[in-house]
Amino acid sequence: MTLTMSRELRLRILSAIVMIIVVLSATWFGGFAFKVVAVAIGLLVYYEWSTITRLAEGNLRANAFGWFSMALVSLNMLFGQAGLTVPLFAGLLITAAIPSLLRRVSWWQPAGFLYAGLTAISLSAIRGEDQLGFIAMLFVFVVVWATDILAYFVGRAIGGPKLAPRISPGKTWSGAIGGAVAGVVGGMLVAMAHFQDVGLWVAVVALTLSVASEVGDLFESFIKRRFGVKDSSRLIPGHGGVMDRVDGLVFACFAAFFLAIGSSAGSANAVVSMGAFLFGL
Template sequence: MSRELTLRIYSAIVMVAVVLAATWFGGFAFRLLAGAIGLFVYYEWASMTKLGERSMRGHAFGWFSMAAIVANMLFGEPDLTVPLFAGLVLTATLPALVGNWSWWQAGGIFYSGLSAVSLAAIRGDDQLGFAAMIFVFAVVWSTDILAYFVGRAIGGPKLAPRISPGKTWSGAIGGTIAGVLGGVAVALSFFQWSGLWVPLVALFLSVAGQIGDLFESFIKRRFGVKDSSHLIPGHGGVMDRVDALVFACFAVFFLAIGFSAVGMGAVDSLGAFLFGL
């Protein structure tokens, strides 16, 4: 076994252990993990898109925004986190409209901030939030693993050759099927069967996760980088590991908001929404 593969395996074991432990404990521990992910993602986004070279003021505002969002998640009023996040994104968008800041600046705050906010919102502080977070993990990880193996075994037409030449339609379809099955298996381990809602949500999250993977590949190709960073030994950067996960969390977040907005029922928690409770 090569040294690089050994390092990759050890890093993966540590990452999985930390993530699952934080998910089990929930509360402050998970919010701390979500906040750290958001901060690391912003660091990598800013490095790849060279935000510091585009506008030092914008870059400083980006770090201020992320610090404010994470600080409020950890120590502030939870109900103010989403309005604070929305306000900071809007504030970063206004200079981009008049050309003083890059749109990549506003995009970085949106992507990084929502990564932290949506993760924390799904986990919450109760047992339902724990089940919801495990459900999302199962969908995303099953999709990712099976897409890789099915794609290599079957091959065939490329999914998005200009963005990610290694991905195939066979892998995407195989991964989606695995994601749905993984999500249903987790849901059934916590609750009784409740119709088609859970597999439909799992399907939606699986597709969203794969779009997130392609989105990060687009960013890296756009700026000519192989990995988002080298923060994780043997794995590259944090964005490389959470690109699918955070897009799946975005999907839950906005789907729940959409259901509430069109009057299809109030969403008491994202966990209850995910399982149709």
């Protein structure tokens, strides 16, 4: 038993190291390299979503359209015009939602495309093409990682009332608060390491992303509990699936993406100025 656990632990650590190297390297280089990672994450998330929710069993044609839509958005992100990505995504999403409105297809199908497609788009939008995008992506990573790690340890150390016992029995309010505090501190440290004047706005953004991260974690727990699965898949040795690893990151990116678009009042530069928005520049 000890030997088995030791092998599992080594496999888990090795997988984590490889993932960190790949993601941080792509984040550093940015451009096409990061878009490839963002697209890969989006496609894998859609694969896991469609598997968990059994989309192919419900309606093979609808599932095929979902894959077609993901492929089209991914190809445009990699080789097309950046300005067309969001309109293309919105058009395909509306098209995917029409059969659900007519009650011919389950809402899990368009929801999966929304979740996976927006994952790739928001990740790419935050990273952008410049150094500010690199700092912004690093900021999001640190907020999410700090939230996740400290929520786990504070929750185990203090315990107390459960956060959402019907969805995730192990999570506590103490862990959630501890994680949020850690997320704000981590985000502030990243900002202060790169900017001389860091205001309250950065702390507000960090807190928002931290809370969104915890909501994302609960959301994925809800999906898995709804369909009776333990892990989203077994794609990552020792870690389960991609959704298991990026659930909090996904919702944090969603929050940053929509806050930036909202603050720009629909400006064409909303996505480009993501980093400037995060740091109040």
